Amino acid sequence: MIEPARIDAPDGDLPDLIAEVAAKGEALGQKLHPRTAENLAGFVRIMNTYYSNLIEGHNTRPRDIERALARIDEEDEKRDLLIEAVAHVRLQARIDALASEGRLPDPAAPDFLRQLHHDFYEGATKEMLAITGRGRSFEMVPGEWRKGEEQDVEIGRHLPPPSDRVPDFMNYFYRRFAFEPTDNLLLAVGPGKGKRILAMATAHHRFNYIHPFPDGNGRVSRLMSHAMAHKAGIGAHGLWSISRGLARGLSDGPEGRLEYRQHMAWADEQRQRDRDGRGNLSLKGLSVFATWFLKVALDQLEFMTQLFDLETLAKRIERLVARHEKFAPEAVHLLLEALRRGEFERGEAARLTGMPERSARRVLKDLTQAGLLASSTEKGPVSLRFPSDTLEALFPKLYPDAMV
Structure with missing residues (x-):
């Protein structure tokens, strides 16, 4: 049959x-x-x-x-x-x-x-x-x-x-x-x-x-x-x-x-x-x-x-940071580092952003609170994440407009 x-x-x-x-x-x-x-x-x-x-x-x-x-x-x-x-x-x-x-x-x-x-x-x-x-x-x-x-x-x-x-x-x-x-x-x-x-x-x-x-x-x-x-x-x-x-x-x-x-x-x-x-x-x-x-x-x-093209995704990340009222411009360096390397240690934030230690920690905290960077442990290395409120900016046309 x-x-x-x-x-x-x-x-x-x-x-x-x-x-x-x-x-x-x-x-x-x-x-x-x-x-x-x-x-x-x-x-x-x-x-x-x-x-x-x-x-x-x-x-x-x-x-x-x-x-x-x-x-x-x-x-x-x-x-x-x-x-x-x-x-x-x-x-x-x-x-x-x-x-x-x-x-x-x-x-x-x-x-x-x-x-x-x-x-x-x-x-x-x-x-x-x-x-x-x-x-x-x-x-x-x-x-x-x-x-x-x-x-x-x-x-x-x-x-x-x-x-x-x-x-x-x-x-x-x-x-x-x-x-x-x-x-x-x-x-x-x-x-x-x-x-x-x-x-x-x-x-x-x-x-x-x-x-x-x-x-x-x-x-x-x-x-x-x-x-x-x-x-x-x-x-x-x-x-x-x-x-x-x-x-x-x-x-x-x-x-x-x-x-x-x-x-x-x-x-x-x-x-x-x-x-x-x-x-x-x-x-x-x-x-x-x-x-x-x-x-x-x-x-x-x-x-x-x-x-998911690497360079195209990098440009979308840059635009996301530029348009976000809370993110410092230097935040883009942390996100792009996570994109290309997979993850980085929290202590690297100052070097990657070129900012003083305290300022770099604040930038990193803003990104983790937004859910764009996260780790499996409290102090472990952070990697790039994709929370639902970033979908429109990072992945256009993935969903019908009404669902984003």
Whole structure:
């Protein structure tokens, strides 16, 4: 039912797109100091969460997500949305950390996907787990596939496989999309960057086609795609987000938001005559989706490459300091030092600014209070940070204007 699961002979724009995505993914962030890149990845996770929420129809401002990472008020009217947002940020941080340590599991593995779902809903309220509608009502169990007739679903015109077949479908999904084949996974993707990049696109659709969980499938699929990008060698230390592209599409304006659903629906279509592959589903529909998905990925890689260009970012930092009423002009030297070196000792402030010790400490304090410089310990070296109130100045067009 889910074949063709992969595209074995890509044609049209796909070969060039795969090559461009591979090249851009390898190059993104290479000029940045690893510590600066790590801190940027932390702010990208908040962006990723915002856009993943937007796809689900939820608006959670970047500033609200940032605050929620520290504390969520019991009485907050958006409490449930913020619990989900914090879970998304922390899960993506874990994926990024496992990837950097070389310990990231195969993203298509059923155990990995169930764990993602379980951990996403860890700490969820009863209201978040309640599934109602179409004459049914039950409480979802985090990390468990759909089971029982009451958990059969219908998504628009698409009818996913019945719940009692989900385990078989997900085992087959693993056989087709495993990045690390074993003797029992002869149909797996296997090594090869190009194959993995293309499989990342088709796996995203086929996972959602199966719709293995009662709820939360979209979020899990986007986290899975993020993990697959790492495994394909284009994760760029977490410096880009497929969620932003899926939420925005390739068109400016409201019509871009419809592209994701339209292309997912086209890939749901059944085979059209003899020249449309040999599986149950349309090979042409899957190719159209994969082409769009990789164009979105390339668009985001190019956007983030421009945004994180070292010299361009340095100029934005200079403008930020010049326009800030509280910062002394010498503050720019500390920020640029942190940008290029990754971090510096607090005692270096006087030398870097050319100011007397007491004045330099005051400049450093202003930057730490503003959240632009921070350290993991009270007196440790400081590194560059990116608080939400600097996004407009440092990273224009990252969010819709109303969200900044």
